Amino acid sequence: xxxxxxxxxxxxxxxxxxxxxxxxxxxxxxxxxxxxxxxxxxxxxxxxxxxxxxxxxxxxxxxxxxxxxxxxxxxxxxxxxxxxxxxxxxxxxxxxxxxxxxxxxxxxxxxxxxxxxxxxxxxxxxxxxxxxxxxxxxxxxxxxxxxxxxxxxxxxxxxxxxxxxxxxxxxxxxxxxxxxxxxxxxxxxxxxxxxxxxxxxxxxxxxxxxxxxxxxxxxxxxxxxxxxxxxxxxxxxxxxxxxxxxxxxxxxxxxxxxxxxxxxxxxxxxxxxxxxxxxxxxxxxxxxxxxxxxxxxxxxxxxxxxxxxxxxxxxxxxxxxxxxxxxxxxxxxxxxxxxxxxxxxxxxxxxxxxxxxxxxxxxxxxxxxxxxxxxxxxxxxxxxxxxxxxxxxxxxxxxxxxxxxxxxxxxxxxxxxxxxxxxxxxxxxxxxxxxxxxxxxxxxxxxxxxxxxxxxxxxxxxxxxxxxxx
Numbered sequence: 001x002x003x004x005x006x007x008x009x010x011x012x013x014x015x016x017x018x019x020x021x022x023x024x025x026x027x028x029x030x031x032x033x034x035x036x037x038x039x040x041x042x043x044x045x046x047x048x049x050x051x052x053x054x055x056x057x058x059x060x061x062x063x064x065x066x067x068x069x070x071x072x073x074x075x076x077x078x079x080x081x082x083x084x085x086x087x088x089x090x091x092x093x094x095x096x097x098x099x100x101x102x103x104x105x106x107x108x109x110x111x112x113x114x115x116x117x118x119x120x121x122x123x124x125x126x127x128x129x130x131x132x133x134x135x136x137x138x139x140x141x142x143x144x145x146x147x148x149x150x151x152x153x154x155x156x157x158x159x160x161x162x163x164x165x166x167x168x169x170x171x172x173x174x175x176x177x178x179x180x181x182x183x184x185x186x187x188x189x190x191x192x193x194x195x196x197x198x199x200x201x202x203x204x205x206x207x208x209x210x211x212x213x214x215x216x217x218x219x220x221x222x223x224x225x226x227x228x229x230x231x232x233x234x235x236x237x238x239x240x241x242x243x244x245x246x247x248x249x250x251x252x253x254x255x256x257x258x259x260x261x262x263x264x265x266x267x268x269x270x271x272x273x274x275x276x277x278x279x280x281x282x283x284x285x286x287x288x289x290x291x292x293x294x295x296x297x298x299x300x301x302x303x304x305x306x307x308x309x310x311x312x313x314x315x316x317x318x319x320x321x322x323x324x325x326x327x328x329x330x331x332x333x334x335x336x337x338x339x340x341x342x343x344x345x346x347x348x349x350x351x352x353x354x355x356x357x358x359x360x361x362x363x364x365x366x367x368x369x370x371x372x373x374x375x376x377x378x379x380x381x382x383x384x385x386x387x388x389x390x391x392x393x394x395x396x397x398x399x400x401x402x403x404x405x406x407x408x409x410x411x412x413x414x415x416x417x418x419x420x421x422x423x424x425x426x427x428x429x430x431x432x433x434x435x436x437x438x439x440x441x442x443x444x445x446x447x448x449x450x451x452x453x454x455x456x457x458x459x460x461x462x463x464x465x466x467x468x469x470x
Contacts, residue, residue: 033097034059034060034061034080035060036060036061036096036117036118036119037052038051038061038095038119039097039119039120039122039355040122041075041095041121041122041124042122043124043126043127043128044124044126044350045128047128049066049067049070049124050063050071050075050078050166052119058172063170065077065167065170069164070135071126072163072164073194073197074124074126075088076088078095079177081177081178086194086297087124087297087348090297091296091349094119094121095119095120095122096119097117097120099120101352101361102355118355120354120355121353122351122352122353123349123350123351123353124348125155125348125350126155126157127156127157127465129468130147130461130464131159133157134460134461135161136460137456137457140161141439141440141444142162142195142440143161143195143439143440143454144160144195144196144436144437145158145457145458146158146159146196146327146331146435147331147433147435148346148433149433149434150334150338150339150432150434151339153346154346154347154350155346155348156465157461158196158197158328158348160194161195169181195327195438196326197293197298197327197328198299199326200300200303200324200325200326201325201327201412201419201438202319202412203330204318204319204409204411204418204421205263205268205319205406205410205450206319206325206333206407206408206421206423206436206450207317207318207319207325208260208317208318208319209406210280210333211268211271211272211283211317212260213287213371213372213376214279214280214282215256215275216376216379216380217372217376218275218279221256223256223379223383224255224257225255226253227253227255227259227270227271228270229251229252229253229254229266230252231243231244232266233314236311236314237310237311238311242269242315243266244265245263245409250262256271256383257386259271260386260387260391261383261386261391263387263392265318269315269318270314271317272313272314272317272318273313276313277308277316280317286369286370286372287336288302288332288368288369289325289329290304293328293332295328295346295348296347299328302325302329303322305321320410327438328436329436330421330423330436331346332346334405334423334424334425334436337371337377337381337384337404338381338434339431340378341370341371341372341373341374341376341377342369342371343367343368344365345366345367345368349363350362350363351363381404381428384406384428385402385404385428388405391407392407392449393406393422394451395452395456395459396451396455396459396462397459401462402427402428403424403426403427404426404428405423405424405455405458406424407422407449407450407451408420408422408450408454412441417444417446417447418448419438420438420443420448420453421436422437422450426466432465432469433462433465433466435458437454437455437458439453439457
């Protein structure tokens with residue numbers, strides 16, 4: 001028994017020491033960390049969005065968030081009661097000044113002189129102008145916007161709406177923190193939910209890009225290949241039929257580019273059945289479905305279902321049934337097409353900077369996977385341009401700019417308005433920004449479509465992005 005106790009004591013004090021110390025909610029560690037100045041979180045342009053200011057109370061520093069609700073989905077909060085979330089959690093060791101990479105000459109000097117060490121800073125890829133434009137365009141509706149640099153994977157904007165005020169969770173009054181947190185948990189709009197990263201939705205017709213990619217990648221289809229486009233498509237082993245939006249007709253047949261331009265459900269449903277579920281799933285996986293992105297916060301996993309019946313394969317080919325995707329995932333689909341078929345690893349943190357202002361780590365763009373060939377990417381780009389010029393995405397037109405995009409209007413619950421999607425990139429010939437916009441239930445509009453609701457939001461963000469480029 002003494003031997004067992006001795007072994008357990010060593011496990012707790014040594015083997016598990018770091019794990020126990022870093023465990024979320026370890027208030028003893030939190031109190032220790034409030035004795036030192038926590039590092040800043042700043043945008044790509046140097047705007048401070050999280051910092052610590054000195055106080056006169058027991059906790060020597062107060063964590064503050066200028067324009068907190070705008071950046072809460074990115075920064076998260078740092079609380080004496082609930083610990084940290086989002087970047088405040090994933091980058092805690094740098095911000096708190098406990099990361100091994102910070103222990104150098106300055107830390108030795110602090111030890112000798114008795115000065116309290118300080119935390120390092122986290123520099124983001126976020127452009128504050130695009131973040132504000134995206135938030136303003138969402139106008140408080142439930143939804144998300146993710147904008148990326150398709151050539152690097154840098155996240156330029158990450159907005160989730162509605163949001164919350166992290167300042168109220170970082171105060172030094174436990175009772176008020178707890179009361180506000182309970183209020184947020186009880187809120188039916190779920191303001192603590194990061195809809196951009198942690199919520200999946202049926203992608204609707206934006207998934208037709210993946211079905212198109214699967215067809216083009218076989219080598220037997222081109223944008224001008226004529227495919228069946230019946231008025232209705234019977235679902236096998238059932239009496240149900242697949243219809244087009246508002247029961248419209250696609251003319252009986254259409255070229256692949258025409259079918260995407262008008263977002264013909266029956267054409268893509270039949271195309272998906274012809275290709276088969278394995279081809280659709282393999283293409284979805286090539287775009288990042290059934291895997292997780294770490295930006296560094298981990299995203300929810302987007303899903304293409306398995307063991308599909310023929311009827312379910314038809315529905316899945318148009319982004320319905322059990323297909324689920326995060327806004328980040330669909331932004332990655334657009335970005336991969338924009339980048340010639342190569343998907344880059346998405347990231348939020350550009351640099352980690354020590355208290356002495358020396359860069360201790362810098363993110364380098366990383367190729368994640370090849371989603372489609374350069375030829376297929378070029379064909380998809382041509383088709384997406386047509387969507388914006390002549391089809392369902394005309395609300396995203398920008399004078400003098402070729403925008404490539406795809407709308408999505410996704411059924412999600414009986415009697416509920418559809419989710420409104422739009423994914424895009426621009427300029428089509430040399431893309432510098434890719435985007436996904438999701439408005440839950442069309443903002444409450446039962447007649448909502450991705451073209452009417454989400455495309456104008458994407459247009460506003462893309463326009464702002466292009467204006468900020470030299």
